[in-house]
Amino acid sequence: MKITEKTITIGGNTNKPITVNRLGYGTMRLPGDMVWGEPKNKHEALEILRTARNKGINFLDTADFYGDDITNHLIAEALHPYYDDLLICTKVGAGRTPDKGWKVFDTPENIRTSIDRNLKTLKMEQLQLVHFRIMPNSETPFKESLQTMFDLQNEGKILHIGLSNVSPEELEIGLSMGNIASVENAFGYGQRTSFSFHGQESRGLQEVMPLCVANNITMIPFWSLQNSLPKNNDKIAVIAKKYNASPAQINIAWLLHYSDLILPIPGTSQLKHFEENINARDIQLTEEDMIFLG
Numbered sequence: 001m002k003i004t005e006k007t008i009t010i011g012g013n014t015n016k017p018i019t020v021n022r023l024g025y026g027t028m029r030l031p032g033d034m035v036w037g038e039p040k041n042k043h044e045a046l047e048i049l050r051t052a053r054n055k056g057i058n059f060l061d062t063a064d065f066y067g068d069d070i071t072n073h074l075i076a077e078a079l080h081p082y083y084d085d086l087l088i089c090t091k092v093g094a095g096r097t098p099d100k101g102w103k104v105f106d107t108p109e110n111i112r113t114s115i116d117r118n119l120k121t122l123k124m125e126q127l128q129l130v131h132f133r134i135m136p137n138s139e140t141p142f143k144e145s146l147q148t149m150f151d152l153q154n155e156g157k158i159l160h161i162g163l164s165n166v167s168p169e170e171l172e173i174g175l176s177m178g179n180i181a182s183v184e185n186a187f188g189y190g191q192r193t194s195f196s197f198h199g200q201e202s203r204g205l206q207e208v209m210p211l212c213v214a215n216n217i218t219m220i221p222f223w224s225l226q227n228s229l230p231k232n233n234d235k236i237a238v239i240a241k242k243y244n245a246s247p248a249q250i251n252i253a254w255l256l257h258y259s260d261l262i263l264p265i266p267g268t269s270q271l272k273h274f275e276e277n278i279n280a281r282d283i284q285l286t287e288e289d290m291i292f293l294g
């Protein structure tokens, strides 16, 4: 099997490409229970972010609705002024309710509010990559929300635009409106296609993969571990034993070998797990391993 690419270039077909190392970190596990409030152990949360810098992780996935606005504050506290090659990727389209719930927040006005909040908390003048997160039960036409994203890009507040929780039909529409640098959908070894979660559809990466490959769109999978580890897959266990690795590491290595367009962002609240997950970068699966895993 060929050595997997160590880096990935986002926005490669634009005049502002950004190259990052090919394992990122999703920050959603840093706040307290139900992605709400301060972390249980703030010291550990800040330590994870600082370890990211020291271990060559230069892609962080966040949102102003994680916390509420907790992860962005943690990122700024741990890492500002930012290291040169750091890409902080955020998302808009959702918000929070006081009872720790999630709400649709995707009117043009909502999107502008979220972008300004991200810029303020992250202490940035321009957001490098922002996903428009498509929410079930939205009442705003998709094109209207996405047009607002392109307007904000023209105004200089956003560099690259991505889509999250997107269907193939919506991605086609997005591509007809402008450049889409990345897609963030649910995907992992144990769950590759769309599924229902709390009665709402989570869109899988597999369905949009042909379009991403055809258009050189970076694929950022979420819930890669959450939807896979609890299944205790036998084949993952066999390969984990072969490499003296953990199931989480094999899940991440599988993603890295599956496609060079995939940029995994495993999440964790624990420094121990974070360091374990980073070490998955060093596992070289063979072609036979990948065929066996399927």
Ligand SMILES: NC(=O)c1ccc[n+]([C@@H]2O[C@H](COP(=O)([O-])OP(=O)(O)OC[C@H]3O[C@@H](n4cnc5c(N)ncnc54)[C@H](OP(=O)(O)O)[C@@H]3O)[C@@H](O)[C@H]2O)c1
Binding pocket: 025, 026, 027, 028, 029, 061, 062, 091, 133, 164, 165, 184, 185, 221, 222, 223, 224, 225, 226, 227, 229, 246, 248, 249, 265, 266, 267, 268, 269, 270, 273, 274, 276, 277
């Ligand atoms: N665009 C979207 O709609 C969307 C939706 C969801 C998430 N996201 C992004 O995707 C990122 C990843 O998703 P996620 O964090 O929800 O889930 P995930 O990466 O699939 O898995 C995280 C879960 O796995 C556990 N875990 C992590 N490393 C482990 C290890 N080495 N051994 C055992 N357990 C381990 C974590 O527990 P511990 O905390 O105990 O380690 C946590 O329960 C998020 O952080 C967020 O940035 C985006």
